[in-house]
Amino acid sequence: xxxxxxxxxxxNCRYVGIASPKFRTHTAxxxxxxxxxxxxxxxxxxxxxxxxxxxxSSIDNHQQLVSQTQHWVARxxxxxxxxxxxxxxxxxxxxxxxxxxxxxxxxxxxSQKTIKxxxxxxxxxxxxxxxxxxxxxxxxxxxxxxxxxxxxxxxVSLDIIDNPAAGTIADVADLRDTSLLVPxxxxxxxxxxxxxxxxxxFELKRDIPAGEIISRADISVIRQxxxxxxxxxxxxxxxxxSGVAASNLNKGRILSRYDIKEKHRxxxxxxxxxxxxxxxxxNAVIADYYGKxxxxxLSDYDSVEQMHTIRNLRAGAVLRLSDLxxxxxxxxxxxxxxxxxxxxxxxxxxxxxLNNARLEQRVILMNPESGEKIQAVATGPxxxxxx
Numbered sequence: 001x002x003x004x005x006x007x008x009x010x011x012n013c014r015y016v017g018i019a020s021p022k023f024r025t026h027t028a029x030x031x032x033x034x035x036x037x038x039x040x041x042x043x044x045x046x047x048x049x050x051x052x053x054x055x056x057s058s059i060d061n062h063q064q065l066v067s068q069t070q071h072w073v074a075r076x077x078x079x080x081x082x083x084x085x086x087x088x089x090x091x092x093x094x095x096x097x098x099x100x101x102x103x104x105x106x107x108x109x110x111s112q113k114t115i116k117x118x119x120x121x122x123x124x125x126x127x128x129x130x131x132x133x134x135x136x137x138x139x140x141x142x143x144x145x146x147x148x149x150x151x152x153x154x155x156v157s158l159d160i161i162d163n164p165a166a167g168t169i170a171d172v173a174d175l176r177d178t179s180l181l182v183p184x185x186x187x188x189x190x191x192x193x194x195x196x197x198x199x200x201x202f203e204l205k206r207d208i209p210a211g212e213i214i215s216r217a218d219i220s221v222i223r224q225x226x227x228x229x230x231x232x233x234x235x236x237x238x239x240x241x242s243g244v245a246a247s248n249l250n251k252g253r254i255l256s257r258y259d260i261k262e263k264h265r266x267x268x269x270x271x272x273x274x275x276x277x278x279x280x281x282x283n284a285v286i287a288d289y290y291g292k293x294x295x296x297x298l299s300d301y302d303s304v305e306q307m308h309t310i311r312n313l314r315a316g317a318v319l320r321l322s323d324l325x326x327x328x329x330x331x332x333x334x335x336x337x338x339x340x341x342x343x344x345x346x347x348x349x350x351x352x353x354l355n356n357a358r359l360e361q362r363v364i365l366m367n368p369e370s371g372e373k374i375q376a377v378a379t380g381p382x383x384x385x386x387x
Contacts, residue, residue: 061095261290
């Protein structure tokens, strides 16, 4: 306002006298400067107003982009838009006006945490990070607990939080047979990395000599961390009900499968057999056998019928299929009863075998009177059926 008064004064500043001369020079210069300042002031106010409009426009564009992003992600992932937070990669970023809705896509196939937004009008694009808030159930510890504590359902309580970390446990059933690897505080989330799996093992209460039966009264059932055990130390208690000690075992030992000879029923050789002998109930019996049973062990007489040994076998050994080979039911030169059928008529002839034959193998027979030869199938010792 003082400048305006100067302008007014400058416009009316004259000499007092009969005649009124022109403006003084200093007064004219002052007036020009004042006008220039007023022009600059007007321009500055206009610029500020334009900047404010642009700022408000940028804010509207940003809100539009965020809203469209939230709704697009919500549709893609079957969520509510309120569960999605959107952030740009650069906070200084100004969003231009886009007349058409933005086009969206996940920026990376391996992740859905970054969104590419593009304006179809201008081709302008930006990458936006998103955070999805998903509420999930979790377990929290009710008390301070020490490392080694064996967990129970009473040690935890259920809670609901946003985006729990990977490995967080929500099901009480997952705590079964577990203990703490580290101490925890009341309110801490229950996580798998804090837990050790506990397994039941069997500890001997007394010394047991080799070959003696291990009864349930001879053991204590205890729990130890899975990481401290071998695979062979984890087995069913039923194994003890049908086994004996494989060697001398000391009190306090944690039993393994290798400490127990399991009982089986198998064909066991009664006395040593020479190569070529036929298996009979007199030289092999079905008996209890303790130890690891071979995969081809035999356990009944039907499986050894018409079989003979291919190697010498010691007494007490389990009879195996690989120890045997089928025996000949017809040998070269044997008299063979040949049966020939024609409808209801069946004729039996005595023939001579010209080769050896096992059960159901072909054999060539000859009529000793006529010399005629015929092919037949061996059906048993000294018997054949005509083809």
